[in-house]
Amino acid sequence: MIVSKKLLFTTIIFFLFTASNITAQDQPPEPKPDTSVFKADSSKVPDSTFFKLPPIKKKEKIDTTQLEYFYNFDDSVRQAFLIDRLNIKDDAARSNQHDAGDYLRFSPSNFIIDYQEIPFRKTVSPFTLPGNRMNIILNGRNLTPFEHLPEPDNMTDLNSIPTAPVQDIYNIEGPLGMIFGGQNSSSSLILVPHQPEGTRAESKMMVDKGWNGYAYTKGLFTHRNRKGRSIRLAVGYRKSDGTYFNSDDDGYNQWGEIIAPITSNVRLDLNGHLYKNDGGYRHRPAISENYFDRFRRNLDISSGLRLAHDAGKTTGIEFRHQSSESNIDLFQKPYYRHIDLSDNTISLYHQRKMGRSALKAGLSLTEGKYEDRSLSNKRRRGTVDFEYLAAHGETAFLMYIKGEKVKGYDPAPSGMFAFTNNGEKTFFSGSVGYSTRFPSQYELDLVPAAGGLVVDFGEDYLESGNPDLEPEKQLIGNLTFALGRTGRDLRLSVTGGRIRDGIDWKKFDNPLYTQGEYRPVNRDIDFVTGTVQKKLTLGSLIYWSGGASYHYLKIDGDNDPPYSPDYQAFSSLELYYHIKKFDVHLYAYGEAVYNDIYSGYNGQEYGRDMILNIKFTFRIKKFRFYYISQNVPGTDYYSREDYLYVDRFNYYGVTWEFWD
Numbered sequence: 307m308i309v310s311k312k313l314l315f316t317t318i319i320f321f322l323f324t325a326s327n328i329t330a331q332d333q334p335p336e337p338k339p340d341t342s343v344f345k346a347d348s349s350k351v352p353d354s355t356f357f358k359l360p361p362i363k364k365k366e367k368i369d370t371t372q373l374e375y376f377y378n379f380d381d382s383v384r385q386a387f388l389i390d391r392l393n394i395k396d397d398a399a400r401s402n403q404h405d406a407g408d409y410l411r412f413s414p415s416n417f418i419i420d421y422q423e424i425p426f427r428k429t430v431s432p433f434t435l436p437g438n439r440m441n442i443i444l445n446g447r448n449l450t451p452f453e454h455l456p457e458p459d460n461m462t463d464l465n466s467i468p469t470a471p472v473q474d475i476y477n478i479e480g481p482l483g484m485i486f487g488g489q490n491s492s493s494s495l496i497l498v499p500h501q502p503e504g505t506r507a508e509s510k511m512m513v514d515k516g517w518n519g520y521a522y523t524k525g526l527f528t529h530r531n532r533k534g535r536s537i538r539l540a541v542g543y544r545k546s547d548g549t550y551f552n553s554d555d556d557g558y559n560q561w562g563e564i565i566a567p568i569t570s571n572v573r574l575d576l577n578g579h580l581y582k583n584d585g586g587y588r589h590r591p592a593i594s595e596n597y598f599d600r601f602r603r604n605l606d607i608s609s610g611l612r613l614a615h616d617a618g619k620t621t622g623i624e625f626r627h628q629s630s631e632s633n634i635d636l637f638q639k640p641y642y643r644h645i646d647l648s649d650n651t652i653s654l655y656h657q658r659k660m661g662r663s664a665l666k667a668g669l670s671l672t673e674g675k676y677e678d679r680s681l682s683n684k685r686r687r688g689t690v691d692f693e694y695l696a697a698h699g700e701t702a703f704l705m706y707i708k709g710e711k712v713k714g715y716d717p718a719p720s721g722m723f724a725f726t727n728n729g730e731k732t733f734f735s736g737s738v739g740y741s742t743r744f745p746s747q748y749e750l751d752l753v754p755a756a757g758g759l760v761v762d763f764g765e766d767y768l769e770s771g772n773p774d775l776e777p778e779k780q781l782i783g784n785l786t787f788a789l790g791r792t793g794r795d796l797r798l799s800v801t802g803g804r805i806r807d808g809i810d811w812k813k814f815d816n817p818l819y820t821q822g823e824y825r826p827v828n829r830d831i832d833f834v835t836g837t838v839q840k841k842l843t844l845g846s847l848i849y850w851s852g853g854a855s856y857h858y859l860k861i862d863g864d865n866d867p868p869y870s871p872d873y874q875a876f877s878s879l880e881l882y883y884h885i886k887k888f889d890v891h892l893y894a895y896g897e898a899v900y901n902d903i904y905s906g907y908n909g910q911e912y913g914r915d916m917i918l919n920i921k922f923t924f925r926i927k928k929f930r931f932y933y934i935s936q937n938v939p940g941t942d943y944y945s946r947e948d949y950l951y952v953d954r955f956n957y958y959g960v961t962w963e964f965w966d
Contacts, residue, residue: 375614376573379657379666380446382695383485386702387478387735388496389728391792394475397851400880400895402921402934402957404514404522406442407464409475410495411899414855414874415801415837416477419945426553426587429461432479432493433801433835434857434870437810438462441488443496444472444579445563448487451581451604452630452748454643456589456759456767457824457907458811460749466581466604467497468561470512470524470540474498479801480784481722481739485693485706491722491739491782492801499538499563502528509964516934516957519547519554534573538563550588552597557583571614575624578607587634592948594760598641601633610653619658626651640765641757646677647748663696676747683751687712687744701727710742718742718777733788733795738781745775745809749826759821767821776828779806794841797853802834808861813907822907829862846884852877866905869946871913873902893923906947915943930961 397412407428410416417431432440437460442449444467451466476496483494502508507529514522522544530536542559564576580603587600610624628649635642655668674685691708704724711717722739752771759767782803788795807828816823839853854875861867878897885892896918903913918939923932934957943951 375571375617376612377614377618377620377657377659379659379664379693379695380486382659382664382697383693383704384498386695386697387482387704387724387726388474388476388498389726389733391728391733391788391795392476392478394477395473396793397878398475400849400893400921401878401897402919402932402936403469404957405465406467406469406472406495406497409497410464410477412851412853412876412878413477413837413839414853414876415479415493415799415835415857417869417871417874417901419869426548426555427455428464429459430464430495431461431869433833434859435492435805435831435833436861436867436869437808439490439492439805441483441486441490441494441496442467443483443486443488443494444468444561445497445499445577446486447577447606447608448483448489449579449606450628452632452645452647453602454632454645454748454752455587455600455634456641456757456769457813457821458769460809460811460826465544465557465583466559466602468540468542468559468579468581470526470542470559471499471538471561472497473500479786479799480724480735480737481741481782482704482724482737484708484720484722484739484741485704489741489743491720491741491780491803499540499561500526500528502530502536505530505532510961511964512959512961514957514959517955518549519545520957521545534565534567536563536565544583546585548586548588550591551595552586553588553591555583555585557581557585568611573612573614575610575612576608578605580605589759590948592950594948596758596760596762598634598636598639601631603629603631605629618660619656621656622654624651624653624655626653639757641755641759641767643755644679645748647675649674662698663694665695666693667691674747676751678751678753681751681753683747685713685747700729701725710744712744715744715777718744731789731791733786733797735786736784738783741780743778743780743809745772745777745826749775749809756819761820766819768816768819768823770823770825772826775809775826776807778809778828780804780808781806794843797837797839799837800834801837802858803832805831805833832858832860834858847882849880849882850878868905868907871902871904873900875900889926891923891925893921893925895921895923906944908947910944910947912944912946915941917941917943928963931958932961933958 394412398409403409405428407418407430410430411418415433417434419429430440442462449467451462453463478494478496481491484491488494510526512524524542526540528538539562544557546555548554560580562578566574568574582603584601587598589596606628608624608626610622612620612622614620630647632645633643649672651670651672653668653670655666657666668691670689672687676683687710689708689710694705696703706722708720709717720741722737724737726735750771750773754770756765756768758764784801786799788797790796808831809826809828811824812827813822813824835855835857837853837855842850857872859867859870876899880893880895883892899917901913903911905911917937919936920938921932921934923930936955938954940953
């Protein structure tokens, strides 16, 4: 059914009328003491070592009564499953991050490709799986930025994910990300924004400069008052001339959240993210000077109301708008794309805690629109889901069930079970998930187009959608075991499963097009990845971490598909020294990344390169200066076809927390 403006307006008016009748007093009642794992919103995010600096003045305590009154099921899930042991924020602080993809290189289970010197594009393949098989969660929301490029692969460009607001970082193998709206049961990158600890405003600015005209400036501002009203704003601006002529980039990444109590038991939540970039695109820079003008815009905004019945029961309504625009063309070139996608979703949910357990139930209706040249199609879908959490002490159990109906397809289920036991010296978790992913309108309806990717004139390339695609079914499980205290543990993990009718873009040989024909197809995928990681510390002076992964991947009987190395490894070492007399902190950091041999779509072999990166940092109170050199030996190597890396890349920058 269509979600009309009249229905939305009527629902909101009814919601406000109900809230006004339930309100019995100006201030909510004092919540009863609770010894379970379910805490207030303000305690969900662990303290950040990056932000925790000596205060200039005494912090004013926040009145958490208002915060506790609006119970949030997702916060309980984060507290039970996103534990300090799994937080990789300290690894990220030691290393360098030009984009969200850099958060994921600390686990060798992820295969990362920089298609070109940053910031052209960065993609991540968990367990070397093709396509988009990683959920990206920011502030409890699944992000799905879109861009179309020739030779499509359906993968997410991690440059489009905002990093300025991020405080805590989790790379969780298995289906946990489905709880936050993710479509995959394989792996998730879960990002938690910075939360102010008191009522004093907090801020941070970071400036990153490098070769080839690269510059990235990011800023963050957060503030919360005693009554629970809060604001969090982050912005990033990035530019680069690129390694090759006509491969420049200019981009903005903006994110914000406002929480505003309206009455003692009604709250307004606003959330938004905008990413925009444009520049030149060189498809095969090593063999052709052909380029295109590239533009993309991703917008994700939402507005919602929460009604607190009491300290443990909350009902909410939310409207969310998501849209993406992707253009690639050049004057007098036959190949071009102007694609617009949009989704409008209205959601209703109820959540409550019951002692040591909690549940959440929800309903959502979505209308999507796809525009490509003269084509304009609409599609509707509806979902119903149920979540249950039971937690006590070190142990937690989580269940998730979802039913979904998409126009043109039969209803299909999804679900997951997860268990964790987190002790001081041991950790164990197990999870299994079954998820159904329906073909997107982009995959079904992409209008056929041909053009020249390498040749100056004529056509050497063809692409089109596939209206006969079937829904993808994923059945994936994970087991993780760790022995030792946090920061010094030995961790073993195994993730594997089967993806039936997996939806991926595939290259087909066509005698009329020398660069091939691309269209999405269904194919079966079987995979298993085993990973071992170890961390060691010597007081605060030395920190070492290392790990290796083995991948088994078979796609439609092919045991050696493109871009699937069998082995990967990562190792890092940091040395630290504190000059107490001047309160100067010195850091020296180095890391090595290794990918085993793998082939590209053209059959050429890549990999077996050891990439070495170093970073030097000194910190004085709230000011940090750092110098980064990537690919220190200057190794010449390819990460993919016709993208040659030559020499090292050097960067320097400052981080300043100037308004605390």
